Amino acid sequence: MQQDMNFLDRNEFNFEPSEEVVKAFNNFDIKKLCFYTRIYGEGKKSIFSDFLSERYDINEQQIILGYGAEDLLKQAVHYFLTEGGSKTMLIPKYSWWYYKSIADEVAGTTLQYPVYENGDTFCYDFEGLKAMVDEVKPKILLVASPNNPTGNGLEPSELERLLQMVQPSTIVLVDEAYASFVSDDTSYVKKLVETYSNVVICRTLSKFYGLPGLRMGFGFVGRGEEMDRFTRYSNKYLGYDRLSEEIAIAALKSEEHYRHVANVMQEAREMYNREIAPLNGFKVYRSVANFILIKYPIELKEALQQAFADQSYKIKFMDEPGINTHMRITLGRREQNRTVCDTILHIAKQQ
Incomplete structure (x- = not known):
């Protein structure tokens, strides 16, 4: 299904x-x-x-x-x-x-x-x-x-x-x-x-x-x-x-509700920095928005795209000159953030 x-x-x-x-x-x-x-x-x-x-x-x-x-x-x-x-x-x-x-x-x-x-x-x-x-x-x-x-x-x-x-x-x-x-x-x-x-x-x-x-x-x-x-x-x-x-x-009027969501997003930023930033060829950029920009080895692009597709996830792969080796990832719910992180880790280990 x-x-x-x-x-x-x-x-x-x-x-x-x-x-x-x-x-x-x-x-x-x-x-x-x-x-x-x-x-x-x-x-x-x-x-x-x-x-x-x-x-x-x-x-x-x-x-x-x-x-x-x-x-x-x-x-x-x-x-x-x-x-x-x-x-x-x-x-x-x-x-x-x-x-x-x-x-x-x-x-x-x-x-x-x-x-x-x-x-x-x-x-x-x-x-x-x-x-x-x-x-x-x-x-x-x-x-x-x-x-x-x-x-x-x-x-x-x-x-x-x-x-x-x-x-x-x-x-x-x-x-x-x-x-x-x-x-x-x-x-x-x-x-x-x-x-x-x-x-x-x-x-x-x-x-x-x-x-x-x-x-x-x-x-x-x-x-x-x-x-x-x-x-x-x-x-x-x-x-x-x-x-x-x-x-x-x-x-x-719902500031408390949305601040809680923002805290979940901050947890995701910290997770990406802790687990993805140390990977060879990867770089995680600081973000103060509801997304994060990650640089990755370009030779992994097709494998990453396929892995995300298999998981039914859509990620933005940038194609602008100067940042065409980067992906922009919306910060979502905890389980979504965990899936994205695990997918990247899986593909990176296959290098």
Whole structure:
């Protein structure tokens, strides 16, 4: 009998939603779908943006909502690359293919800035990036923290350093899809959006809160005329999905549940470092996201792929230049993590 497939290739959620999320779904008043939201009468866009305003202590007018973080990223790239002036966006050397794709959709130019391997992690070359920014004068500088697929993140002080190195005319677009795995301290977000008029920070419920199928993203923007125009462009006149709003609020109220899941993922990181890192030809990189990047001997690729297929597991084998000898593995349940680790150990011993 065919086993159920274990999807550990797209950084999805292999756990259960919180009880609060289940209750929000089961107790939803279906009649609400018969009417548009009434919160627009208060000058607000959504009960979710209102909730986020209180949670982050940020003006509701500086909060944007979208169909996942991918939608917010697309909105920002499409808007800022077409409003006039430069049509150039800088992205990390190793990053999500989607960034270039959405710039291509509006005939934008995408250039990669330096990211270098440093021990068991990857780092931004701030000096090299500063020189590139001064020369190119891009409209958008996109940073991902944590970054997919490398798993490294930026400290709040490093984000501020990036904002200080660009002109106010350059938008610093920050993809923080995985940021909640790093810390529950979000006080720096308020400081950045209140200090800098050219910052857009995007988050999602798809990763830490395990709801990629909900398609709910949120973001924060700086204050200023340009950002006011962007938020008007981004806002939905008739409101947002009323069921998704209530589920999203329930998810953000379930911190304890999702921190427990994050602890299981931390156990997996430690296991991979303890058991896979010492293997000949293998290297395990530090990660602050819900996945881990592992370098492996390329001659084992076919054997690893077949072994995972036999176990009904899907793993992401990277094919980008520079990291085409790496695999990215979503951190799942304990038994899934154990199976992946044992599979790698089995194949490695056959070298």
